[in-house]
Amino acid sequence: MRQPRPRQGSTLVELLVALPLALLAAATAALLLIHVARVARMQSAVLSTTRELRHARLLLTAELEPLDGRDLVVVTDTLLEVRSHLGVLIVCEGRHPANLLVAVPAGTADQWVSTLRVGDDVRGWQPSVAAGEPPVDRTSRLRETPTSVAHAPCLANERAAVPQWRLSLADSTLTLLPGAPVLVRRDTRLQHYRSAGAWWLGRRQRDGALWDGLQPAAGPFASAADGGIRLRAMTSGEMPVAVLAPLADSIAERIAGVELSLRAPRRVPGLGGGRVDSASTLVAFRATASDRRQP
Template sequence: MTRLPRTGTTLVELLVALPLALLVGIAATLLLLRIARTVRAQSAQLASSRELRQVGGMLAGELAPLSGHDLLAASDTLLAFQSPMGTLLLCDRPAPHAVVVAVPHHSDDAWLASVRPGDRVRGWHATTTPVDTPIAAERTVIAPPSVVGGAGCGPDRSTTSRRWRLPLDTGAVPFSPSGPLTVHRDVRYRHYRSGTTWWWGRQSRDGALWDAIQPVAGPLQAAALGGVRVRLLDATGAPVGPLPAPASHSRGRIAMAQVTFSLRRRASSTLQPAVDTVTAVVPLRAMAYRQRP
């Protein structure tokens, strides 16, 4: 009788192969889980870094047109400044507490409808002596602007843009008709606490009050842990020190603002949060507030 060759797997072979296969499967699963955690951690780090870079870019867009004299306060919990809204031409002064203005040629004047009480108008007052430097003048808007009739604006009355009546407080120094006017609004960024987390938020002044704060980035590290660091630098990159008084000549040395954000995110492999840090260095415009326009 011919014996057929044996096929299949014996029980002993199965008892040996199954644990080996199980070990291989566990090792592969652990490797995949580790890869997934690494990908999630890298994605979270990229997302937080991207968020901080976007915040730095937004802040740079607001700070870049400023000079040192536009800064009102600078600390690790507060950065306040006068943000420029637009440029105007002086058409007429119908009353001590109002001016008639228009935008320069081919400019959109829609932004004028958003001007509100508390905004500030800057201009220049020319002295009687031609060689003297014009004096900077600033007045506060006391009511929203309104469209008025008439035509002609600017020193040569050639500007035909729509004319607006802008109510102002009664300043002691009048604006010169030959110089431009600029409209500014007080804006501040705050490092504030909401519940148990810290955020970076933006506010703008509306009259005597401030708008509701709008969160921009977070959650950040706590103030004591350096969630936000603000430094003012001169043209060489050296710290200027505490913000000088508004009339201080040393304000003209402020050439850059350096803001460092430390964003807190939950790490996947530990209960301790991870911290991502991005620094934005914003060069300010060179023209100082009291220089000749």
């Protein structure tokens, strides 16, 4: 007698039951993957926005911390113009005020001197006429790019030969003694501007009578109408101060720092925006009224 063969495969009923279950499992897995991808994009957008806000704060801090109130030229809601500090030099020979021989302080690099431009601001401190009074600061501008001269001792009490540079100034208002410090500054602008449909924090510097091209330094941020960037000069008592050149010394001495407020839209790829992240910080000046006359 022939034995019945075992059944192979599935019946129609079993297929009709298994197919919806498989589709349900596949749909659940797809929804889970979509949710994970969406969360990942949202987290990436949060990190990107936070990074841009932090970058803008660090940029402003690097520009402003070494300054004091007298280095501010203009501060409006969306524009900050300052005289950035490039470096300090020591006078080796000051008998000819319009042509100073200078060197970098001992132990510091001097490569930056070769990058100075025509029009850079030169600020020096000369003895006061009245006995017992602190040195008086005077400013001039570079008429030519610095030229390197032969290595020689900078001061009479020094033996080591050091690289020296000749600074040709636009006028002879600086009468400086050997050993006097000279601070070199350059006009720098940070401004909120629009490019390619987005708003950015841009940076540019003066090059002679002109300005460098505006380059994006951080962003994108919210539009100017939505308060993407707000700048305010603040006193030590946290009171806002309007800064427009020329700035009186009595006002400059009251300024303790600059407050920066930022708003950046959170853009999630494929999901659009809708949320705006914000940050606010006060960058305090290192220089104070007590040491304002020296670098």
